[in-house]
Amino acid sequence: MSEVKARVELLAHTPEPLSLIYAAFRQCYHAGDVADMWPRLLAGDISREKQAAFVENIMASGHASPIEHVSFTFALSGVSRALTHQLVRHRIASYSQQSQRYVDASDMNYVMPPAIAANPKARERFLNFMDEVGSAYRDLKAMLEEDGRGSSSCEDARFVLPQAAASSIVVTMNCRTLLNFFEHRCCTRAQWEIRGVARTMLSLCREVLPEVFRHAGARCERLGYCPEGEKFTCGRYPLPERRS
Incomplete structure (x- = not known):
């Protein structure tokens, strides 16, 4: 991992x-x-x-x-499942994604948010959890294989995989x-x-x-103002009512 x-x-x-x-x-x-x-x-x-x-x-x-x-x-590769869940909300498009049902995730790679990477304690906790997830996945996969599930064991073991999974x-x-x-x-x-x-x-x-x-x-770059409203604006562009 x-x-x-x-x-x-x-x-x-x-x-x-x-x-x-x-x-x-x-x-x-x-x-x-x-x-x-x-x-x-x-x-x-x-x-x-x-x-x-x-x-x-x-x-x-x-x-x-x-x-x-x-x-x-x-x-796109090296992206998290959190990203792909957002991506597929753009519906007028075609997608072909790596399947967690068929691809063995025993050595799962992961994406770490920069805010977590910059915080030593958060980073350590994140990495420990990734190890825990990997161990749980491998254990569950092995148990299911013992029950005769064979290669289909991945489809149930995947339920422990996090959104950070690459x-x-x-x-x-x-x-x-x-x-x-x-x-x-x-x-x-x-x-x-x-x-x-x-x-x-x-x-x-x-x-x-x-x-x-x-x-x-x-949109703000094209419009010349922020259409997000006062509650959500980042301040890069003026709000509509503030334009001269």
């Missing part, structure tokens, strides 16, 4: 993402068939600058549904879902672990498709 840190990898994204979004937007306002335009886009006859300007202008008007045609797939998950989101995800999870009010993962995902998205993700992030 050992402590692990989050790792975020971009596995794949829709090919020619800007051109595909441009074509989808153009179809909404174009009398012809964008299938006839597609070869020209791939050949570079319509510059990236022209495509970007068109896409950003239309998105600024509030029309965003065509960006759903482009998706990004990430592999996991791996593959997630695919379209651009519109990603923008919403970043609005909520890049906010300083988001839980520290998923906020860090979201910011890394955003950085990777910006490298591929800056035209869509240049202004993505916490």
Whole structure:
């Protein structure tokens, strides 16, 4: 058993993402068939600058549904079950997560919160508990195997595993879902672990498709004020009623 840190990898994204979004937007306002335009886009006859300007202008008007045609797939590892429980609440997405039912967790890795790591007494108690969990899991698994459960013993032994247990998950989101995800999870009010993962995902998205993700992030960064209200604001941006 050992402590692990989050790792975020971009596995794949829709090919020619800007051109595909441009074509989808153009179809909404174009009398012809964008299938006839597609070869020209791939050949570079319509510059990236022209495509970007068109896409950003239309998105600024509030029309965003065509960006759903482009998706990004990430592999997240070294993240806690606490994080993945938050992640899967973003429902317009696809997930494939490492199963605690089938994967033996006898040597479970774990994620330690920074606040606990910074407190010597809390850190010691946390590590002791991780050892206790590991011991209980292995004992229960062995007892169930003796009862003839075989490899299926993992599915019941897992009930003692904590939210700190490390996991791996593959997630695919379209651009519109990603923008919403970043609005909520890049906010300083988001839980520290998923906020860090979201910011890394955003950085990777910006490298591929800056035209869509240049202004993505916490809502306050786009709005110029904090929409969370006086009770929850972090103070980085003024509240609506305090704007000049």
